Amino acid sequence: MPGGVSSPVRAFKSVGGQPIVFDRVKGPYAWDVDGNRFIDYVGSWGPAICGHAHPEVIAALQEALEKGTSFGAPCQLENQLAEMVIEAVPSVEMVRFVNSGTEACMAVMRLMRAFTGRDKVIKFEGCYHGHADMFLVKAGSGVATLGLPDSPGVPRTTTANTLTAPYNDLEAVKELFAENPDAISGVILEPIVGNAGFITPEPGFLEGLRELTQENGALLVFDEVMTGFRISYGGAQGRFGVTPDLTTMGKVIGGGLPVGAYGGRAEIMSMVAPAGPMYQAGTLSGNPLAMTAGIKTLELLKQEGTYERLETSTKRLIEGIISAARESGLEINGSSIGAMFGFYLCEGPVRNFEEAKNANTELFGKLHKAMLEKGVYLAPSAFEAGFTSVAHTDDDIDATLKAFQESFSSIN
Numbered sequence: 001m002p003g004g005v006s007s008p009v010r011a012f013k014s015v016g017g018q019p020i021v022f023d024r025v026k027g028p029y030a031w032d033v034d035g036n037r038f039i040d041y042v043g044s045w046g047p048a049i050c051g052h053a054h055p056e057v058i059a060a061l062q063e064a065l066e067k068g069t070s071f072g073a074p075c076q077l078e079n080q081l082a083e084m085v086i087e088a089v090p091s092v093e094m095v096r097f098v099n100s101g102t103e104a105c106m107a108v109m110r111l112m113r114a115f116t117g118r119d120k121v122i123k124f125e126g127c128y129h130g131h132a133d134m135f136l137v138k139a140g141s142g143v144a145t146l147g148l149p150d151s152p153g154v155p156r157t158t159t160a161n162t163l164t165a166p167y168n169d170l171e172a173v174k175e176l177f178a179e180n181p182d183a184i185s186g187v188i189l190e191p192i193v194g195n196a197g198f199i200t201p202e203p204g205f206l207e208g209l210r211e212l213t214q215e216n217g218a219l220l221v222f223d224e225v226m227t228g229f230r231i232s233y234g235g236a237q238g239r240f241g242v243t244p245d246l247t248t249m250g251k252v253i254g255g256g257l258p259v260g261a262y263g264g265r266a267e268i269m270s271m272v273a274p275a276g277p278m279y280q281a282g283t284l285s286g287n288p289l290a291m292t293a294g295i296k297t298l299e300l301l302k303q304e305g306t307y308e309r310l311e312t313s314t315k316r317l318i319e320g321i322i323s324a325a326r327e328s329g330l331e332i333n334g335s336s337i338g339a340m341f342g343f344y345l346c347e348g349p350v351r352n353f354e355e356a357k358n359a360n361t362e363l364f365g366k367l368h369k370a371m372l373e374k375g376v377y378l379a380p381s382a383f384e385a386g387f388t389s390v391a392h393t394d395d396d397i398d399a400t401l402k403a404f405q406e407s408f409s410s411i412n
């Protein structure tokens with residue numbers, strides 16, 4: 001397998017050393033093939049928000065398995081999960097399930113263009129919307145981690161319609177609209193950038209994009225593949241009170257099985273075949289197993305007090321990390337929202353991808369290794385957010401902060 005992995009960011013290329021080979025996961029923990037246990041803050045890159053292999057999810061899957069793994073036909077379960085997503089996410093009146101976040105973003109790009117009849121799209125430097133050709137322009141996540149100058153194999157003609165702006169820079173977006181009158185189908189962004197570390201929208205940024213897109217007859221699209229059901233039960237849009245026209249989702253709504261989704265205003269979604277002419281399809285889309293895992297996961301998240309607990313424990317974690325670093329005389333800045341956190345080993349502030357690049361990635365590599373030796377598994381990249389779960393206990397957070405204190409003093 002190229003690089004020995006099924007996805008580049010797992011290869012530890014930017015932090016050094018060999019990737020850890022997992023044997024099993026449970027709750028907040030992962031065990032490698034040598035039986036070493038780690039407190040896991042990657043959580044399969046987001047899906048494990050209820051903790052890995054939650055007993056109720058496993059039980060629901062075992063029951064569903066008896067009825068078959070894939071129908072290739074409509075099933076009650078996909079309607080049930082669709083209703084839960086529509087009820088939870090402010091922008092979503094209709095939703096289509098696919099099998100990954102990349103598929104959801106590819107489809108939503110096609111829909112933006114189909115609905116507006118315009119070809120250009122604005123994305124932001126450092127944001128990652130999956131690996132489809134048109135998004136591999138100044139992308140985040142593994143592209144940033146590996147320092148790839150975007151990817152070979154992507155025709156210039158494809159990315160010619162992808163315009164980019166610095167995150168949090170409304171003036172730059174205004175200029176792009178002025179330079180491309182009536183040609184921009186929409187703006188797509190991560191409402192919190194988890195694929196460049198952890199960059200939050202400055203006050204007024206999301207609201208400004210909402211106005212700018214409306215003024216220019218363009219669509220606003222939130223890529224909530226990572227933030228969906230993690231920042232709040234209504235995602236980042238529910239938390240920030242800015243409602244886009246379309247939303248992409250993934251990760252949490254699959255509860256650990258392959259699911260992506262895109263949804264939004266019924267007027268727009270009605271263009272999707274077979275209701276309308278915009279084609280998108282998938283053999284395993286809406287399969288009963290993935291739907292079952294998603295339904296059970298959202299049911300667990302909907303329980304009273306879940307997000308308050310996630311917010312409190314994640315805030316305690318990042319505040320402890322920051323004070324531990326500063327006690328060791330290291331530069332650091334970071335924050336958390338909901339069950340997502342991130343930090344940069346530099347003074348800050350970090351408001352966009354350029355500023356994120358000030359982070360000391362070499363020092364992060366040393367930190368990552370030291371934390372592994374102390375049984376804590378952080379994302380193997382300085383340009384990835386961290387994820388907590390309902391399963392991380394106070395003791396796990398205390399143990400993690402102790403490991404950070406010891407690691408910061410050892411790498412300094």
Ligand code: KE4
Nearest residue numbers: 007045100101102128129130141223225226
């Ligand atoms: P997938 O195709 O990997 O399911 O989703 C792509 C995607 C789209 N949009 C956002 C905001 C995302 O965060 C992602 C995927 N996130 C990365 C983690 N930063 C997946 C990890 C990986 O590539 O292995």
